[in-house]
Amino acid sequence: MAEQPQPVKRRKGIFGGLALVAVAAGLYWSLIVAPPDAYQGDVQRIMYLHLPSILIAYLSYFLVFVGSGLYLWKREKRDDLLAHAAAEIGVLFTALTIIEGSIWGRTTWGVWWTWDARLTLTAILLLIYAGYLMLRSLIEDQQRAAGAAAVLGIIGFLDIPLIHMSVYWWRTLHQPPSILRPDKAPWENVHPTMLTALAISFVGFVLLYFYLLSLRYRVGEMREEIKARRLARGE
Amino acid sequence: MTLCSQVCLLLWKDLLLELRRRDSLLTMFFFGTLLLFVFHFSFDLAPDRIMDMTPAMLWLAFLFTGTLGLAQLFHAERENHCLDALLLSPLDRGAFFLAKTAFNLLLMILVELVVIPLFWILFNLTAWNLLPQFFLVTLLGTIGFCVLGTLMSAITLRARARELLLPLVLFPLMIPVILATIRCMEAVLRSGQFGDVAPWLRLLASFDVIFLTAGVLIFDWVIES
Numbered sequence: 001m002a003e004q005p006q007p008v009k010r011r012k013g014i015f016g017g018l019a020l021v022a023v024a025a026g027l028y029w030s031l032i033v034a035p036p037d038a039y040q041g042d043v044q045r046i047m048y049l050h051l052p053s054i055l056i057a058y059l060s061y062f063l064v065f066v067g068s069g070l071y072l073w074k075r076e077k078r079d080d081l082l083a084h085a086a087a088e089i090g091v092l093f094t095a096l097t098i099i100e101g102s103i104w105g106r107t108t109w110g111v112w113w114t115w116d117a118r119l120t121l122t123a124i125l126l127l128i129y130a131g132y133l134m135l136r137s138l139i140e141d142q143q144r145a146a147g148a149a150a151v152l153g154i155i156g157f158l159d160i161p162l163i164h165m166s167v168y169w170w171r172t173l174h175q176p177p178s179i180l181r182p183d184k185a186p187w188e189n190v191h192p193t194m195l196t197a198l199a200i201s202f203v204g205f206v207l208l209y210f211y212l213l214s215l216r217y218r219v220g221e222m223r224e225e226i227k228a229r230r231l232a233r234g235e
Numbered sequence: 236m237t238l239c240s241q242v243c244l245l246l247w248k249d250l251l252l253e254l255r256r257r258d259s260l261l262t263m264f265f266f267g268t269l270l271l272f273v274f275h276f277s278f279d280l281a282p283d284r285i286m287d288m289t290p291a292m293l294w295l296a297f298l299f300t301g302t303l304g305l306a307q308l309f310h311a312e313r314e315n316h317c318l319d320a321l322l323l324s325p326l327d328r329g330a331f332f333l334a335k336t337a338f339n340l341l342l343m344i345l346v347e348l349v350v351i352p353l354f355w356i357l358f359n360l361t362a363w364n365l366l367p368q369f370f371l372v373t374l375l376g377t378i379g380f381c382v383l384g385t386l387m388s389a390i391t392l393r394a395r396a397r398e399l400l401l402p403l404v405l406f407p408l409m410i411p412v413i414l415a416t417i418r419c420m421e422a423v424l425r426s427g428q429f430g431d432v433a434p435w436l437r438l439l440a441s442f443d444v445i446f447l448t449a450g451v452l453i454f455d456w457v458i459e460s
Contacts, residue, residue, distance in 0.1 A: 072456050127407040135404055138394040148390040151457050152404065155386065158449060159408050162442055166411040169434065 004218070012214055019211045022204030029197035046104045048197050052205035053097040054122065059209065060090025061129065061157060068153030071146060077224065080146040083153055085216035087132050089209065094126045117168045124163055128156045142227075238330050245326070245334030246341075252311055253342070259307050260342055263300045267350045270296035271357060285358055290420035293354050294413065297347065297373070298380065302405070304342050305384045306398045308335060313392070322458065332385060332454035336447075340381040347373055360424075368423045375439045376416030382446045383408060389457045415439040 030048030037044030067083030070076070101119065102112045113119065132152050139145035236244075253259060274292040312318040321331065351369065354360075387405045391397040406413075415435040422432040429436060 072453075124407050124410055131400075131404040131407060135391065135394060135400060138391075138396060138400055140395070141393065144393050147456060147459070148393070151386070151390055151453060154453070155383070155446070155449065156408060158445065159411070162411040162438065162445070163408075166414045166435075166438060169438075170414055 012211070015207070015214070016211045019204065019207035022200065022207050024204075026197065026201035026204040029193070029200050034193045034197040035191055040108060043104055043107045046100050048201045050097060050100045050104065051198065052201050053093050053100060055202065056205055056209045057090050057093040057097060057122075057125070059206075060086045060093065061125065061160070063213075064090065064129070064132070064153045065157035068150035068157075071150045072154070077146075080150065081217055081220035081224075082213075083150065084136065084220060085213055087129050087149075087153070088216060089212050091126060091129045091133060093209075094122060094129070098122055098126065115171065117171055120170075121164055121167045124167070125160070128159075132156065238327055238333075241326050241330035242333045242337065245331060246337050249311070249334065249338040250341070253338075259304050260345060263304050263342060263346050264349060266303055267296050267300040267346050268353065270299060271350065271354060275357060280358075282359070285360070286421070286424050289354070289358055289360075290424060291417050293351070294373075294376065294416050294420060296350070297343065297377070298406075298409070298413070300346060301339070301343050301377070301380050301384060302402050304339055305388045305405075306401055308339055308385065308388045309392050318392075318458075328455040328458055329451040331458065332389075332450050335389075336381050336385045336450070339385055340377060343377050343381060344374070347377065362424070362427070365423055365427045368427055368429075369420065372416060372419040372423055372436075375419075375436070375443065376412055378443045379412040379416075379439060379446065380409065382443060382450055383412075386446070386450050386454070386457060389454070392458075411438060411442050415442070 026048065030045055034045070034048075036042045063086035064083045067079045067086060070079035071083060098119075101122070105114065105119075106112050132149060135152055136145050136149045139148060271293070274296065278288060278292070280288055309318070312321060322328075347370070351366070351373065355363065355366070384405055387401060387408070391400045391404065394400050415438050418435045419429070419432050419439065422429060422435075
């Protein structure tokens with residue numbers, strides 16, 4: 001197996017360490033430093049994980065779109081590996097968002113699940129990209145799988161605004177955004193330590209995301225290498 | 236050859252095959268009717284609730300029926316490497332996509348032309364004058380379904396268990412069409428007016444236009460990959 005060069009490995013290690021520290025700091029700030037919410041109490045602290053998770057999921061789906069487009073255009077394996085890695089992590093974080101959300105919903109709304117627009121939209125995203133992963137795994141020929149998945153990655157992303165609109169017109173109940181509001185600046189409305197905690201969580205999650213992405217990308221590369229070697233040895 | 240004549244040629248080929256074998260149209264028609272029966276038994280609707288429930292039932296029946304057709308859509312091309320031959324011929328790939336979409340659309344319209352009046356009879360609806368508007372809404376929804384369905388059918392062409400995979404990939408993407416068509420159908424059945432559902436109609440129309448354009452542009456890669 002072609003080893004990664006030492007500096008790359010070390011850089012990755014440092015990156016992972018930074019991600020760990022930032023996530024830990026985010027947890028400290030959100031669980032201990034920040035005050036409990038005036039109305040919702042301690043359960044509101046889930047928000048510090050919930051918002052970064054969904055943000056990461058959307059970032060992933062955008063990367064799937066970019067990777068898919070680049071792959072169809074240039075036909076380079078690395079773009080496909082990027083799209084695949086991003087889709088897998090996106091599905092993971094979408095599922096996490098739904099789980100966190102339903103724990104919060106159980107205590108705040110009294111139900112695990114409700115057919116509110118944002119919940120439904122998130123669930124649909126999960127279904128679309130789970131389908132994307134399934135499509136990849138069900139096509140034998142790697143090159144064809146990459147092409148088909150790239151088309152789905154683009155179509156799925158184009159469809160998100162339409163799904164968003166239709167689901168919103170259908171119904172909405174989710175609590176309106178409390179941080180980005182048109183009538184007040186964020187710092188007038190939310191306790192400053194809450195914002196700090198959220199900001200640290202965001203940074204931690206983004207670092208963690210890119211660390212996971214690089215690991216997953218490397219797994220894809222290694223799989224390719226194994227296949228190439230097997231082919232070379234005539235297995 | 237212009238794009239139009241290419242589309243007509245390819246469409247004629249599919250229609251001829253369908254005329255000789257008659258496998259898609261008949262199965263789709265019977266499945267659609269069967270679903271109406273099964274839905275009616277399972278919900279056992281009170282007469283006053285028919286207006287609320289039936290559009291969703293009818294539209295779902297069409298979607299399932301359409302999926303059946305989509306699973307068969309590239310069947311002829313898969314046999315004996317016909318697809319390779321088609322790809323070798325100097326045809327525009329966009330024309331190939333348009334022809335396949337048109338073929339599937341035609342099948343579904345034929346099924347709908349029979350099943351919708353049947354639906355009126357089975358559910359004892361009296362407002363026969365609303366039939367044209369109802370057809371129009373159904374047509375808009377069906378176009379959206381066929382456009383995206385043809386694309387997804389082509390994507391899953393070389394997958395294992397493609398008949399199972401197709402609806403898994405297709406239905407989540409189809410949510411805007413599903414919701415919009417049902418809302419418009421409800422409006423037609425209630426009043427025959429499109430006033431309140433104009434945004435839904437626009438959404439449906441833009442879905443059709445967006446994916447028809449995307450399909451023509453992207454099909455080159457879809458079918459070659």
